Amino acid sequence: MDRPASAQDEVSTASILVHVPSQLRDYCSGASELAISGTDLLTVLAEIESRYPALHRNICDETGAVRRHVNLFVNTHHIRDLNGLDTPLSPGDVVTVLPAVSGG
Amino acid sequence: MATRVLLSIGTKKGLFVAEAAKSRGRFALRGPFGPGVAVYAGLIDTRATPRIYASSCNAFFGMKVLRSTDLGKTFKETKSAPAFAKDDGRALANIWSLEPGDDKKGLWCGVEPAALFRSGDGGDSWEMVAGISNHEHARKWQPGNGGLCMHTILRDGKRVHLGISTGGHYLSEDGGQTFSAANKGVGAGFLPDPNPEFGQCVHKMARHADAPGRLYMQNHGGFPDHPGIGVLRSDDHGKTWKSISKGLPSDFGFPMVVHPHDADTVYVLPLDPATRTCPGASPGVWRSENGGDSWQKLAKGLPKKESYFTVLRDAMDLDDLASPALYFGTTTGQLWIGRDGGERWDCLFDALPPINCVKVAVV
Numbered sequence: 001m002d003r004p005a006s007a008q009d010e011v012s013t014a015s016i017l018v019h020v021p022s023q024l025r026d027y028c029s030g031a032s033e034l035a036i037s038g039t040d041l042l043t044v045l046a047e048i049e050s051r052y053p054a055l056h057r058n059i060c061d062e063t064g065a066v067r068r069h070v071n072l073f074v075n076t077h078h079i080r081d082l083n084g085l086d087t088p089l090s091p092g093d094v095v096t097v098l099p100a101v102s103g104g
Numbered sequence: 105m106a107t108r109v110l111l112s113i114g115t116k117k118g119l120f121v122a123e124a125a126k127s128r129g130r131f132a133l134r135g136p137f138g139p140g141v142a143v144y145a146g147l148i149d150t151r152a153t154p155r156i157y158a159s160s161c162n163a164f165f166g167m168k169v170l171r172s173t174d175l176g177k178t179f180k181e182t183k184s185a186p187a188f189a190k191d192d193g194r195a196l197a198n199i200w201s202l203e204p205g206d207d208k209k210g211l212w213c214g215v216e217p218a219a220l221f222r223s224g225d226g227g228d229s230w231e232m233v234a235g236i237s238n239h240e241h242a243r244k245w246q247p248g249n250g251g252l253c254m255h256t257i258l259r260d261g262k263r264v265h266l267g268i269s270t271g272g273h274y275l276s277e278d279g280g281q282t283f284s285a286a287n288k289g290v291g292a293g294f295l296p297d298p299n300p301e302f303g304q305c306v307h308k309m310a311r312h313a314d315a316p317g318r319l320y321m322q323n324h325g326g327f328p329d330h331p332g333i334g335v336l337r338s339d340d341h342g343k344t345w346k347s348i349s350k351g352l353p354s355d356f357g358f359p360m361v362v363h364p365h366d367a368d369t370v371y372v373l374p375l376d377p378a379t380r381t382c383p384g385a386s387p388g389v390w391r392s393e394n395g396g397d398s399w400q401k402l403a404k405g406l407p408k409k410e411s412y413f414t415v416l417r418d419a420m421d422l423d424d425l426a427s428p429a430l431y432f433g434t435t436t437g438q439l440w441i442g443r444d445g446g447e448r449w450d451c452l453f454d455a456l457p458p459i460n461c462v463k464v465a466v467v
Contacts, residue, residue, distance in 0.1 A: 062189070
């Protein structure tokens, strides 16, 4: 028997827009943006891992940690100023993946 | 028929390939491939249609393995790089060695943190070799200045020798299923016990394929209280080691290579232990033609003074032509060729990025 959709189900299918930097677009068929379902960053990354495993390997290491020189932003806020990977997401939020600045 | 000499030059800013006729006159340079990304390991695999492999240590997005099937004209990423299992707790930091595996597409790969991986499909997929990667000593190894790296893989039938900094020398006699520390005679001047079972800072190991029982080791030397521990030889497949450093200006150094046609001829590049540059600011490759019993400096054509470069552990190699040439790359971006086995040196390129590794093959 089908279960009636709950508010939680609606949230769980919310679409989050993930901006992919130019250096990583080859790992997701050239897409600059991905529409990903998730209620927090962890679930968004899990969905990316499922759909684009090579892209995920560029963002996170084997332990699941975000790579040291990759920055994740939710809208305009760095996740270190939020709740890290547990940062909750709402429909319409934008996650931006950016390599850190460096030189030398 | 082999007609070309091919050099793979891994630098801080990517991979370069240099190519010349067998006369080794003018070398044409191409690259950088994987631009802007440091390359610490290379392999020119000539067992079938030549393939060039290189690690690409992307500080942002993790490790990649690059592969070329057209003699280094183009490179593509393999489908994956070595990776630890999710629940292992370790994360790949670098790739330090790439060596041919059992069949034509087989590869062995030493990584940081020190562990060993194998591929059976030219680097598209990898499996960890548990016998050393999960060795009971593995979590006790400590990183040296370059990181906790597995930099040397030497294979001889069922025997596998591994060099780890700092972990020491490990030997398998069952094709890599199990490994034992084999460091008798290998000193560790930086530990309270200077003769530990394991934990030595091995810098490089080398041997001739036709004389697998004789191995050479450049160990971390330069300790006044423990003279001579830096340059060693084993005549029993690595089970015991003895010093062969007498006659060298320093027993500290990184690279070590063996002559392709003579198992008794070995080359090192001694460095001052404090600065890790050439002793007296006067670089030279030192050659022994009797297994390390005596040494001769080869420096004709190299700077005689005011030269303060470092040559890293994988930045020296030899081709296998009848009169082989040596090649070494410096941390100041110079690529030198030593013709006639190092008797005459010329600078092939003098303004490359800092050089991490050099491999050569005749193809």
